[in-house]
Amino acid sequence: MSNARLRLAFEAVPGVVETREAYAETTLVVDPARLVEACTHLRDEEGFNLLSDIAATDYLGWGEPGVAGYIGTAAGRDLHEPGSQGLAQVPTPKPKRFSVSYHLLRVGDDPARVRVQVWLDEGEAVATLVPVWPAADWFEREAWDMFGVRFEGHPNLVRILMPDDWEGHPLRKDYPLGGEPVRFSGED
Amino acid sequence: MTVVPSTRIYEGTRIPPRVPTILDVDPHKHDLGDILRVNFGPNHPSTHGVLRLIVDLDGEAIAGIEAVIGYLHTGFEKTMEEKSWWKSVTYPARIDYLGFHANELEYVLAIEKLLGIDVPRRATWARMALAELNRIHSHLVWLGTAALELGAISMFWYAFDDRDAVLDLFELAGGTRFHTRYVQAGGLAEDLPPGFTDEVRKFCAAMPKSVDEYEAILDKQKIWLERTKGIGLLSAEDALALGQSGPVLRASGVDWDLRKNMPYLAYDEVDFDVPVYANGDVYDRYKVHMDEMRESVRIVLQCCDQLDEMDGEPWIADDRKVVLPPRHELHTSMESLIYHFKIVTEGYRVPEGEVYVVIESPRGEAGCYLVSDGGARPWRVKFRAPSFAALQATATVVQGALIADMVAVAASLDFIMGDTDR
């Protein structure tokens, strides 16, 4: 399917707030309230039959380190363009704290991938995709365990990777890395 | 959909209705008091790692099952957020520790996609050759341990002997047998040593005969057939709904291999077949693994021919902002010295963006979702682990099996706990 047809197909998906294309990948940002509708449409009408991955990301502190445009931007890397090096650039701000990205794959004669993304604040929940793709079960449990993102309607939303009585959600940016300070043999 | 037409494996779906990953005991049976709950704890005799299965048994038949994971959760993703791009390449190899090259490769491909640098073709072909050798290695270990668990103990030694030959090749190329960390953003860490392709050819000449020997031992063996045929059925629709990929999906009749359908590296320039079997049982998964070993040998031989032609070409990209300059330049060029200093101390910076790169690891679809904020460290790395998805299918695949079959079924799903728990 050519890119233009794919784009037209994605315009028909309900609930899409924004479409981004970068690095030959399409991201459909969807309103969290209409996620199940959008995914069901993608599965039934567009044939995205495999849920590849659910990845949650925490953007707390995004942009604070103040990155330089040293290497370039997504648009290209022209080292000789005047002012392309050493400029302080801040990455594009994100709408909310958490993003949950669903990576879908179409297994069949016309392979394609798409990323469906929802944005959530702390404490907001999103509907579960287990009725659409049963593969979402453990992926959503992992997102809950690591980030504390609630999935409404999930049949078994308990911790999966951490011990059952663990407190906190480890992959959040305000959760410390942990571990022990390393002592060297010369010190006391 | 490209499903091999055959008799239907089973009608409808066998995915448990309440929770897809937990097989619940029929409540009627619970009242009878016949159900025995057994814990296959994290310390298995089988070498599949630290998986805990809570199995409800009705006599010898499995009435309910639940898989508990997390005993090897290493926090890769969080640890990698603290390391610079250069240093963090050491970590992914330990995730799927049998198919280590695949994890390094997907991570490095994701970095290169964000950076937008061109990788020289010698590096691409070398990566392909190593990836296929890694596939052979992974399948050999799988074969050895799976056969060991089913009772064909001598297969363990045969398979591991060949596996040592593969590890010798890795040692020749990168210096270590395991977790070679041979890939770098931009190409390879070092050039392939001279004589590498000759050694690989010697190995490839001997390998198909070994695979023939393994098949001669197992294929017609009555006990093997009894223990693997018709056990652990998974239909194509259930497999897709559960996110399966790789050999499990191909054994259920779906002709899907990322190397053919969505090629990466230079897989569209090599000639190989994709084995697909239609019965969806343990025997078919075993056959897929065996055939894949043969196809990998074919690919490696083609890569060797190409690598010999490209002898002397650069093995890493020329981009000084990402790749260390060659040492002799440090004596003469001031810029090289500065690049070297910046790369070693702070590390290179990757432009802002998010990518999802997927490759066909020995276990199936392995992906890396990478978010960069433009800085010197990854913002978020998420690895899509094929074993994580494979274990979700336990409740579906094990239905109708006896407890002895559970071992066979679990082995056939080819999961690695490091990959599952990350």
Place this chain on the structure above:
Amino acid sequence: MWPDTFGLACCAIEMMSIVSSRYDIARFGMERFSSSPRQADLLIVSGRVTHKMAPAIRQVYDQMLEPKWVIAMGACASSGGMFNNYTILQGVDKILAVDIHVPGCPPRPEALIEGIVRLHEKIRAGIPPAYEIRGVAE
């Protein structure tokens, strides 16, 4: 001396390869890897130990009958390895008494066999097992 495989992660694969014919551990009479801790003398902890897994290891160690020895194989079992974070126990010697630490990530099979040989020498020299010297954390 019969080892009890505690194969956790990548080191487990290298531990399996010492059973294979190239790095043959049957030379020492140790090819019978006992799955039951009650019949094992040597616990080879190979791989990273998480906080979730630690009680299980401790239980296996307690089930072993004395005298018993422990080899911490690899960097992760010895000291947490390259993972210094919220989930990895920084060294299995926090919960067990370890006799031999074998460094490496993963250690070559020859390195593990060197560790085993040194353990044999230690025993022949009359050094008591580690739990008698150091005591075991409760």
